[in-house]
Amino acid sequence: xxxxxxxxxxxxTQMDEGIKGKKCLLVQTCNHKGEIxxxxxxxxxxxxxxxxxxVIISQGSSARQTEIxxxxxxxxVIVGIVDMVEAYNKIVFKK
Numbered sequence: 001x002x003x004x005x006x007x008x009x010x011x012x013t014q015m016d017e018g019i020k021g022k023k024c025l026l027v028q029t030c031n032h033k034g035e036i037x038x039x040x041x042x043x044x045x046x047x048x049x050x051x052x053x054x055v056i057i058s059q060g061s062s063a064r065q066t067e068i069x070x071x072x073x074x075x076x077v078i079v080g081i082v083d084m085v086e087a088y089n090k091i092v093f094k095k
Contacts, residue, residue, distance in 0.1 A: 003082065004057045005030045006049055010042050018072035019044060025078065027057060032085050034093045043076040044069060054093065056080035 008026035015022075023045040029038030034054045041057070046068055049055050055078045063069060063077040085093040 001056050001058055001062075001079070003030050003032060003034070004028060004041070004043070004055055004078075005034060005036060006051050006053050006055060006078075007040070008051060016073050019074060022068075025049065025051075027055065027076070027078070029057075030054065032087060032092055034082075041076045043078045044074050045078045047078055047081055049078050049081050054082040054095070056082060 004027035006025050007028050010024040010026050012024065024042050025045050027041050027043045028036050030036050043057050046066060057076055058079050059076050063074050064072060066077065069077055082093065083095045084091060
């Protein structure tokens with residue numbers, strides 16, 4: 001699993017039947033402090049996340065292991081919204 005920040009939404013009028021009706025968000029990978037550090041990805045939102053939130057994403061075959069995405073053409077999925085990160089006994093991120 002990877003940390004990412006939601007930076008926008010993705011609208012597509014033509015989608016595969018397997019993912020029609022699913023909310024897609026534009027995310028950018030980030031570190032454990034919520035600081036942007038990586039690539040842009042389109043992720044299917046399973047948890048009702050919103051723009052500017054730090055989330056947990058799964059990619060690749062792991063993204064197709066949920067009830068909603070099983071055997072669907074999905075490569076990136078949002079599986080959690082981060083409330084707090086503690087590292088080395090210090091809170092490094094808090095919503």
